[in-house]
Amino acid sequence: FTEMPTDRFVESSFWNFDALFQPQQHPARDQHDTFFLQDPAEAPQLPPGYTAKVKKVHTQGGYGSQGYKSQWLLDEAQRNLLRTHTTAASARLLYQLAQQEKFSPVKAFSIDRVFRNESLDATHLAEFHQVEGVVADRGLTLGHLMGTLRQFFTKLGILGGQLRFKPAYNPYTEPSMEVFSYHEGLKKWVEVGNSGVFRP
C-alpha cells in the first residue's frame, strides 16, 4: 500500500463532502459537527469540469443513479473547512487516478489528523487521527474488502475469529460495513472500523 499525500488540513466542502456524494443538506455538514473557516472562508479554485459532473449527479442523477433530486449550490461546495475525514484525500487521489490515460490498479493508505467540532470528553477529541486505506482495481468484491480488513486487523493483533461485519450506511459507499471486534475486557462487541465499496 502506497502512502497518500494528506498535507491538507484545510479542505473545501467540495472535496470533503460533495465529491463524496454527501448531500448538501446532510446533518454532518452542520455547524456543530464541522469546523468551518472564517479565513480563508471560500476555496478559490475547484476543478470546473468535475464540479459540473458532481452537481449533475447530486441534482439529476447519473452513472445509473437517481441522484438526490434536490438543490445543489456552488457556494456551499466552496465553503472551506477543517477536514472531517481523510476520505477527502482519498477522493483527490481517485480523481487523479481518473485523469490518467491508462488505468493502473492502486493500493493506497494514509494515517493523519482529522477535525470534528465536538465537545471534549472521555471518548471524544476535537482532533484525532484516522487510518484509511483504498484499493482500486477491476473486479473487486465485498469479499475482497472483508479479506483485506481481516488481514489488517490480524496484523494489529485482532484475530479473524473475533471479527464481525455489520451492514451500515455511508453516503459515499454502498455496500457499507462496520467492523466489530470482541473486546475481552468489556465482554462486548465494539466497533473498530468502517468500510465500504465506493458508489459508482
Place this chain on the structure above:
Amino acid sequence: MPTVSVKRELLFQALGRSYTDEEFNDLCFEFGLELDEVTSEKDIISKEKGEEKAKGASETVLYKIDVPANRYDLLCLEGLVRGLQVFKERINLPRYEKIILAQGKGQRLIITEQTVHIRPHAVAAVLRNIKFTKERYDSFIDLQEKLHQNICRKRALVAIGTHDLDTISGPFTFTAKAPSEIKFKPLNQSQEYTASQIMDLYRTDSHLRHYLHLIENKPLYPIIYDSNGVVLSMPPIINGDHTKISVNTRNVFIECTGTDLTKAKIVLDIIVTMFSEYCEKPFSVEAAEVVYPNGKTHIYPELAYRKEKVKPELINKKIGISETPPSLAKLLTRMCLKSHVTGNGNNLEVEIPPTRPDIIHACDIIEDAAIAYGYNNIQMTIPKTYTIANQLPVNKLTELLRLDLAAAGFTEALTFALCSQEDIADKLGMDISATKAVRIANPKTAEFQVARTTLLPGLLKTIAANRKMPLPLKLFEISDIVLKDPNTDVGARNYRHLCAVYYNKTPGFEIIHGLLDRVMQLLEVPPSKENGYSIKATEGSAFFPGRCAEIFAKGQSIGKLGVLHPDVITKFELTMPCSALEMNIEPFV
C-alpha cells in the same frame, strides 16, 4: 444515526414471538440495526434527574434501536416490525394502494401564488377510517417528530401537519399572509392569537423556539385554511387546536409543506405507508388533489413503485458470492424489494416500493442482497492487485528524524493543531494580522480559534503541564502547521515543521544549537554559506534580544533558533529559561 425507542412488549407482540435481549441484538446486527440500549422510562429519568424524580415512572422495558440515517421506513415501530417480518419471511410485503375518488369527491388542497417565496411546495393525502389506540397514536406523533428531525432538516425543508378531517371541510387553501392578518387558537392553547403574538408566545418554548426563525422575519407567513376559514396550521410552527387529532380520530388529513418537493413526497409516502396498516381497508390511502397557482393539478400521494432490471451476475460479482437467480430474487424480496426472474432466467426484475426512497442505484440493490445473504457468510478473499508500495517522502524523512532526535535525548510530544489566537500571536509578542493564520468560524471554545502557524506554543503548553517532572525538559515535535496560501486551490496548505525546546535552570542555547548541527549532519547539509547551512544573528519578537539567529539552508530562510524572551516564558506560565528551535523540513525532502 437516529434512535427509535420502542416498548419491548409491543415489539415482541407485533413480531409474534419473544426474543432474549441477546437474540434480538443478533437479529438487529444481521439486518443493519443496532440495539443501542435496553432501558425503561424509570431508568431514563433516574439517570437524568435522579432517583427521587423517577419514583412512579413506568418500568416497561424500552429498546433503543439505532437506525441507519437513510432508512426513513424504519423510524417507527410499524416500519421496524414490517421490515423484520419480511426479512424473516414471516409475512409478504404489503401492497400499498392509492384510492382515487370520483371527480369532486376527493379532498383538494389549493396552493396560491403567495406561497412561492416562502414555502412553495405542498402535498396531501387522507387516511380513511383509521383506528388508533394510545400506542398507535403515540407512534404516529413520534414518527412525525423523527421525520422532522431527519429528512426534514428540523422542519426547514418539510413540515408535517396532521388533522382530524371530521372537524374541517375542504377544499383547503394553502396561502401566505401578513402576520397581523393571521389569527387562530394554536394547539393546546385556550385563546386565539395573532401570528406575531404566537411568535412571542413560543419564544421561550424549549421545543418550538428553534423553528421560529424559519418564517419570523419574512413579510408573509404560510397558513392553511379550510373552506370555512378554520386554520389547520401555520407551517412550520404549529397546528391549530381546532383540528387536533386524538385517539378517537377516525379520518386523518395529512399535509406536508416545504421548500423541497422531492423530500415532501418522500415524507408523505412514508407516513401513509406506515400507518395505513390501521385503516379499515389496510394499506389503502385515499388520494388528495393538489391544485397549483397556474391551474395544474396533481394527485398525491405518489406511492410510486419503480421497476429496475439488474443482472444476477453483477450482484454475484460485486459481492463475491455465487447464488442462482431464483435464490437472489428470494434474498431481495426478503429486503422488501420484491423480485422475480425474467428473460431467459438471466435477468432480475426488482420492484422498489415507495417505502424505500434510499434505493437510488443498482449498488443499493446489491447491498441489500448482501445483507440478506448475511455479510458474515461471505467468503473473505484477498484482492489479486499487484502494486509496489512507497512511503510518502516527507513522512519518511519525518520518521528518520524522529528516531534520531529521540536518540539525542529529546522526548517527542504530540500536540493539538488548533489553538487560541493568543497562543500564536500575543503570547509570542506578535500581532495576529502578521501571521498568515487560518481562522475557524465556529469554535466551541476559545482553544480552537485558529490553526497553528508554529509548533512552539504546543510544546510550551506541554512543558507547563509537566512542570513537576525533573529538569531539564527536552521536547520535540515534527508535525504540520497550517498557513494561508492564495496559490493553492483551497487557500491554505500544511508545512512540515520541526520544533525542539530545552527548558532548564540555564537556557542551554548551546544545546539547541548542537541539536541543529546534529540535524543538519543527518540531513547531510554541510555548514557552509554557499551551498550548505548557516546561521545569522537576527531579532525575533519571541526571542531574547541578542540571542536569536535565523537559519539559512539551500539558499532560503528555514527557521529560527534562540533563547526565548522572558515575557514569552511568563505568558505560557513557565518559570525557567528556555531555548527553542523551529524550522521547516520540507526543503530537505
